Amino acid sequence: MVMALHTYEAAAEERLPGPVWDFFAGGSGTESMLTAGREALDRVQLRPRCMVDVSRCDPGTDLLGARLAAPLAVAPMAYHQLAHPEGEVASARGAGEAGALLTVSMFASRALEDIAAAASGPLWLQLYWLRRREVMRDLIRRAEAAGFRALVLTVDAPRVAYRPRDAANGFAVPPGVRAVNLSTEVMAASHGSRSGESALARHSREQFDASITWEDLAWLREVTSLPVVLKGVLTGEDAELAVKHGVSGLIVSNHGGRQLDFARSAPECLTEVVDAVGGSCPVILDGAIRHGADLAKALCMGADAVMLGRPALWGLAHSGDAGVAGVLRLLIDQFEEVMALMGAPTVADFGRSGIAYPVCGRLPS
Numbered sequence: 001m002v003m004a005l006h007t008y009e010a011a012a013e014e015r016l017p018g019p020v021w022d023f024f025a026g027g028s029g030t031e032s033m034l035t036a037g038r039e040a041l042d043r044v045q046l047r048p049r050c051m052v053d054v055s056r057c058d059p060g061t062d063l064l065g066a067r068l069a070a071p072l073a074v075a076p077m078a079y080h081q082l083a084h085p086e087g088e089v090a091s092a093r094g095a096g097e098a099g100a101l102l103t104v105s106m107f108a109s110r111a112l113e114d115i116a117a118a119a120s121g122p123l124w125l126q127l128y129w130l131r132r133r134e135v136m137r138d139l140i141r142r143a144e145a146a147g148f149r150a151l152v153l154t155v156d157a158p159r160v161a162y163r164p165r166d167a168a169n170g171f172a173v174p175p176g177v178r179a180v181n182l183s184t185e186v187m188a189a190s191h192g193s194r195s196g197e198s199a200l201a202r203h204s205r206e207q208f209d210a211s212i213t214w215e216d217l218a219w220l221r222e223v224t225s226l227p228v229v230l231k232g233v234l235t236g237e238d239a240e241l242a243v244k245h246g247v248s249g250l251i252v253s254n255h256g257g258r259q260l261d262f263a264r265s266a267p268e269c270l271t272e273v274v275d276a277v278g279g280s281c282p283v284i285l286d287g288a289i290r291h292g293a294d295l296a297k298a299l300c301m302g303a304d305a306v307m308l309g310r311p312a313l314w315g316l317a318h319s320g321d322a323g324v325a326g327v328l329r330l331l332i333d334q335f336e337e338v339m340a341l342m343g344a345p346t347v348a349d350f351g352r353s354g355i356a357y358p359v360c361g362r363l364p365s
């Protein structure tokens with residue numbers, strides 16, 4: 001039976017403790033960015049072509065050398081064990097079953113090696129830049145050995161932003177769930193709640209290196225030969241600098257509304273970044289993806305793929321690997337139908353002529 005996305009969401013909300021649900025669902029500041037991306041995507045209108053042979057539609061695509069069932073990846077999210085006891089191991093199984101890529105957070109609650117052993121699809125590892133570079137280096141070595149295909153450096157979070165729900169709940173990761181890939185020393189501050197303060201926000205101020213600049217990317221590129229993808233780029237200027245500094249991909253993202261409040265939403269930034277990059281590396285749109293049609297809209301605006309965040313956690317909370325696969329398949333099936341109805345039988349058939357309304361204020365070229 002195909003379940004609607006809101007059914008997974010409702011089940012997850014019902015199942016999870018309030019503070020965990022708030023951690024998943026919440027945003028930063030006034031939470032203005034929780035709705036901005038969705039509203040922007042809703043304004044984009046599809047422009048279908050007819051009398052095209054759509055008797056066979058193929059949603060498959062390649063992303064940095066990995067074959068995917070659709071241009072769809074799971075975004076990095078901390079602590080999957082908050083949603084399900086099997087955590088990222090179940091997510092890896094579910095993503096593999098659906099043919100989607102899984103990005104594993106630096107704050108994963110299962111060992112990289114166990115996640116890799118359960119995965120049948122490609123894995124990327126997400127990193128925050130820690131003050132202790134030897135901890136990053138160790139993690140990168142382990143990811144390489146376990147067969148991870150790329151590193152995602154999140155650049156929109158020099159610190160975790162103030163998130164009112166987590167602060168009100170004094171949110172801390174419950175005992176029994178840990179960022180097991182990091183040493184206890186690095187992680188100590190993320191446990192132990194205090195009312196009026198999020199332990200994760202406190203932890204990020206202590207452990208994240210907020211002094212890094214473009215020049216520091218050279219260190220990362222020396223440490224590894226894996227492709228480096230930057231997550232959280234929202235301007236053409238930064239996209240150009242990223243390409244100049246040798247990155248292999250960009251993720252246009254507002255961190256799911258959890259970092260800079262009052263920003264321009266990721267879908268509105270997409271064409272600016274795509275134009276700046278000029279095809280020299282893949283561009284991924286992240287945030288507020290809730291329907292297969294959103295994949296089509298992103299592709300029309302020039303993205304090579306999209307990333308899905310919270311809905312994957314809803315699937316995980318609902319029924320572990322089957323739920324993750326169910327959510328991903330739902331979006332892929334919807335996308336396949338949009339392909340047929342749009343007259344776009346392959347991913348390459350989507351272009352700017354496929355949308356009618358420019359979200360970024362620029363006319364499609």
Ligand SMILES: Cc1cc2nc3c(=O)[nH]c(=O)nc-3n(C[C@H](O)[C@H](O)[C@H](O)COP(=O)(O)O)c2cc1C
Pocket residue numbers: 023024025075076077078105106107126154231253254255256257258286287288289307308309310311
């Ligand atoms: C519970 C949760 C944990 C997250 N943890 C991380 C993380 O560890 N690293 C990271 O780069 N982004 C993290 N994010 C942001 C996601 O990667 C992604 O940008 C966002 O969820 C996309 O928006 P969506 O949830 O609307 O799809 C997290 C998001 C959520 C909801």
Ligand SMILES: CCCCC(=O)C(=O)O
Pocket residue numbers: 078107157160200203204255258
């Ligand atoms: C210190 C963990 C941060 C996780 C994260 O990025 C998020 O909650 O958005």
